[in-house]
Ligand SMILES: NC(=O)C1=CN([C@@H]2O[C@H](COP(=O)(O)OP(=O)(O)OC[C@H]3O[C@@H](n4cnc5c(N)ncnc54)[C@H](OP(=O)(O)O)[C@@H]3O)[C@@H](O)[C@H]2O)[C@@H](O)CC1
């Protein structure tokens with residue numbers, strides 16, 4: 223199929239026409255554009271790199287290496303950055319280690335879910351790299367993993383004995399080298415290599431030589447091995463030369479490397495699938511001084527993926543949902559109460575925009591279309607959202623006033639479907655809501671001829687600017703006639719709670735039939751909804767619950 227391309231402008235929902243040359247120079251279908259443009263998993267944001275303003279010229283310029291705009295440090299530079307952080311910049315080693323260990327744990331959690339990779343062995347060395355491993359083990363415990371620790375050369379400093387006490391208080395087992403099984407593959411899902419960091423030199427001495435060999439023997443990610451645990455190296459794959467990498471080619475081949483502060487030169491030789499950066503504490507002064515180019519961390523995350531994105535086998539992407547059972551006898555009589563309860567759960571879980579819902583409509587041609595909108599109110603009258611009445615959805619709703627809403631609350635493994643008939647809300651209600659919005663959004667609603675093609679972004683920006691000036695005096699911005707709300711009055715609900723092996727819980731509410739007639743008098747919510755087929759007072763059915771592919 224040949225596709226023509228319409229770009230979507232950022233400020234409003236109008237479109238702009240892109241030039242045909244863009245299309246010609248990138249002869250791709252939307253599908254392969256998607257897969258080449260967004261190759262990383264959903265949790266992985268695009269990498270944005272920030273650099274010190276002055277570029278890479280300076281005292282360290284000769285040795286700070288750059289690959290794909292990211293700086294790599296030599297061993298000496300790594301130690302110097304460490305000293306600067308803990309000297310003039312006022313950090314304590316405890317602080318940095320805590321943040322480093324947390325970064326390691328969050329990186330692991332991004333890739334290896336505790337439901338599949340639960341048993342973690344942290345092998346900790348005598349220095350700060352080992353300390354990072356101890357901290358990571360504690361955080362992993364709190365994230366739902368089952369950690370074990372092998373810490374054969376303990377350091378007697380209070381920081382380390384404190385970390386050990388903290389782990390012991392969580393009943394995390396400490397295993398001596400002798401207690402480790404010959405074959406680590408049967409007992410662990412993740413092996414955290416926290417033996418040596420950037421101060422490693424020479425050849426590994428006992429007992430670490432033996433421990434490193436255990437990891438080498440066990441695992442080679444290039445060989446497809448069933449049931450082999452993954453190796454996560456902290457900062458440096460232990461045994462590798464800090465700058466040259468795995469010189470003899472016989473060292474550890476980690477699946478994941480979590481570089482700390484900035485990757486060291488050896489990280490260039492890392493060819494495993496997951497390279498992360500942690501240590502979100504580098505102040506601009508350090509970045510400037512050492513001419514560091516580092517990626518930005520997304521949102522509030524303690525880690526960011528760097529390096530080449532992993533090759534994804536889309537067909538292998540799946541989650542096994544593990545949730546509390548959702549039973550007929552636990553539900554509310556009124557589906558609206560259950561919706562509110564689940565909505566509160568989504569809020570409490572800190573999910574982003576739990577009010578985002580997919581709205582599906584069909585016009586008279588019967589062809590469905592879906593898009594996200596924001597729920598702006600829910601009560602006995604129904605579910606309310608606001609939009610442009612002249613948009614595609616507006617046109618379709620005028621032709622066919624029935625729609626479906628879909629909420630998906632990732633993290634809670636929950637989905638809610640709501641179907642019903644749709645009406646515009648009153649002008650007064652729309653007015654009231656319109657004026658509660660930020661002024662920028664009010665102007666945006668005037669500017670945006672939603673779902674129409676516009677000549678370019680500049681047109682929208684120009685109109686926006688003009689209106690911004692026009693309404694700069696804080697006066698009322700008039701609501702355009704074509705903008706307002708819709709209310710969907712439900713006639714069907716389905717609450718879905720994901721469960722293991724695809725045997726999900728699905729409960730459906732539909733209006734009760736009274737004397738063989740479906741009650742249709744609004745408001746629906748004064749009626750008893752029935753969960754089809756189980757007797758009074760509420761009747762329930764788990765629809766299609768046991769179809770494994772639902
Ligand atoms: N800002 C930062 O940069 C931050 C850094 N952080 C972390 O600190 C790490 C660097 O820590 P570090 O300096 O303590 O060094 P590290 O490599 O853990 O161990 C040194 C120990 O290993 C020993 N040892 C050395 N070679 C050996 C051999 N061949 N065989 C056997 N033993 C050997 C050496 O003994 P020695 O040879 O000196 O007698 C010493 O006891 C860094 O990579 C990162 O993980 C974060 O926590 C916070 C932010």
Ligand SMILES: Cc1cc2nc3c(=O)[nH]c(=O)nc-3n(C[C@H](O)[C@H](O)[C@H](O)COP(=O)(O)O)c2cc1C
Pocket residue numbers: 235575578591592593594595596597607608609610613614615616672673
């Ligand atoms: C999370 C999210 C929330 C959105 N909320 C709204 C909204 O409340 N109202 C709206 O008109 N468009 C909203 N949009 C934009 C719509 O998805 C859509 O692009 C736009 O309304 C045009 O749709 P149409 O051409 O199918 O009518 C939202 C988009 C996203 C991703």
Ligand SMILES: Cc1ncc(COP(=O)(O)O)c(C=O)c1O
Pocket residue numbers: 234235596608609659660663
């Ligand atoms: C075009 C459009 N209209 C309306 C909304 C809802 O915005 P608000 O929360 O300001 O009403 C959104 C939200 O993304 C939107 O993109």
Ligand SMILES: [K+]
Pocket residue numbers: 351415416417418419455456457458459460
């Ligand atoms: K390491």
